[in-house]
Amino acid sequence: MIRKSVKSLCERFPETYWQETDEREEYPTSFVQALTDEGWLSVLIPEQYGGAGLGMTEASIVLEEINRSGGNAGACHAQMYTMGAILRHGSEEQKQRFLPKIASGEARLQAFGITEPTAGSDTTSIETFAQKEGEKYIVNGQKIWTSRAEHSDLMLLLARTTPKETVTKKTDGLSLFILDMKEQRDKITIRPIDTMINHATTEVFFENAEIPVENLIGEEGKGFKYVLSGMNAERILIASESVGDGLYFIDRSVQYANERVVFNRPIGKNQGVQFPIAKAFMEIEAAKLMRDRAAELFDEGVNCGAEANMAKYLTSEATWNAGNAAMDTYGGYGFAKEYNIERKFREARLFKVAPIANNLVLSFVGQHVLGLPRSY
Ligand SMILES: Cc1cc2nc3c(=O)[nH]c(=O)nc-3n(C[C@H](O)[C@H](O)[C@H](O)COP(=O)(O)OP(=O)(O)OC[C@H]3O[C@@H](n4cnc5c(N)ncnc54)[C@H](O)[C@@H]3O)c2cc1C
Structure with a gap:
């Protein structure tokens, strides 16, 4: 039901919409508004604070x-996880003050300053x-x-309060x-x-910005x-966005490889075209299982650090392979903006680097999961 509903909302924002926002480097305001209005951005906020009270899955x-x-x-994905800091570590007063406004879209918590x-x-x-x-913190x-x-009212900010x-x-x-951020x-x-992708990303400078003590989360x-x-x-x-990108590449590659005729036959008949698509699909499906497992553990309240990190690594790598398979399948047309593959190729590349570089995931698994010496 969720898949169907989100899919039908997305159909109102065809690829030409994303092409245009990308080319003009515009923020997809109408899309974010539609998602907010239909409550999809607040699925993780409990019902008592105005959300849908659903889980990570x-x-x-x-x-x-x-x-x-x-x-x-x-x-717009950020508020799904930034609000978790208030939910898990904030006071009841903070939950009541912020969460209903975030759920309704009145206060956007889309900026995460780390x-x-x-x-x-x-x-x-x-x-x-x-x-x-006194009663406030002064941030510099x-x-x-x-x-x-630029599209957020609030920022979840990590700052030093004692020198290292x-x-x-x-x-x-x-x-x-x-x-x-509005007030300050x-x-x-x-x-x-x-940047090479449309992420509305910025540098932010603080000059004596003030935060009242009641906005400190936890201790x-x-x-x-x-x-x-x-x-x-x-x-x-x-990892879920990455899975979505990967399956996008597979969907498009399969369609194109079936339709494009060269040497009097669909290019998908050639194993050189077909096998990379099949291989990438299998990798995405396997990585997706790790994502599902991590989400399941998260929803059970069990520590899923290893699974969550592995899911992010595996999905981003599998999707990158799917992106390359799509570029090869499309040949020269992969480079034409009109086909959207090049845009998705740029967007999918990000997940190998952010929110954490894949090398750091490997270090985490080596050290914390396998018990190898710290590598740095
Ligand atoms: C489009 C975009 C949006 C972003 N949005 C946000 C955001 O909203 N909020 C936010 O706080 N951050 C954001 N980031 C930042 C992102 O989380 C960082 O870019 C990422 O964590 C990597 O940090 P860095 O760029 O400083 O790379 P660096 O730490 O300088 O690393 C550079 C390279 O060196 C490697 N490296 C470094 N140390 C080691 C080591 N010990 N072992 C092995 N390899 C190592 C890394 O893997 C990487 O390949 C965003 C980044 C991008 C590109």
Whole structure:
């Protein structure tokens, strides 16, 4: 039922819509509004706070279908996992203050400020600092790759509240906040980054931006732990978008390979064309099982760090192979914007790098799953 409903919503936004938003580098506002209006972006928010109260499995299906339709859920996926920080670690007062507004679309929590230019993948080295002064925190510093910052009212922000040099464990002294970007607009500078895909991604500079103490999530200094717990959700949801992209490539490749006639026969008759598509399809189906397993464990409340990371790795690699198979199947036409393969090819490439680079997933599995020495 979810697949069918999301698919039918997506049919209102054909590939020409995505082509145009990509070419003009526009934010897909009408699509995000439609998803919000139909409640798909708030499926993970419990019913008591205005959402659908569904699980990770259902949320995964929503994102998978968007990307399989030719769309790009990256424009709006973030609030599905950023709101989890409030849900799991926020106070009851914070849940009541924020979640119903996020569910209705009145307050968009689409900006997630973690990555910084100098720290990169080494999150504990971030330098943006939130200094407590009475009843508020004063934030100074810079984030990079903060997607959707211009299209968000709130930001889930990770900042240091104790310098790295003075904590015993480097993961201590980081805190998680809800920053009201609208209210602090004059103390925040947002600079769009020109990228190869349309992700509305930006650099964000904070100059004495203020956050009231009641917007600190959980305990001061424990933010890294909260972010980690949310990352499993992020990995599973991103893996789902990747699955959607992969199946998009397969759908299109099969169709084209059956229709395109060269040497008086459909190109799909050639094993050189057919086998890479079949191989990529099998890889996607296998990776999808890992995504399903991770989502199932998440919904059971069981730690799924290993499965969520493996799902993100396996889906992004399988989809990349499917993207290459599609490019080969389409031959020269794969490069023509009109066919959308090149756009999807660019979009699918992201998941090998973000939200975590695949090398870091390999390090995680080597060290934390297999018990090998830390590689860095
Ligand atoms: C379009 C886009 C949107 C994004 N949106 C957001 C967002 O909304 N919010 C946010 O906070 N971030 C966002 N990011 C940032 C993203 O999460 C980071 O780009 C990613 O985590 C990698 O960090 P980095 O770019 O600093 O790479 P680096 O950390 O500099 O790494 C560069 C390369 O070195 C490799 N490497 C580094 N260290 C090791 C090691 N120890 N072992 C092996 N290999 C290593 C990495 O695998 C990678 O290949 C986004 C990025 C992009 C491109």
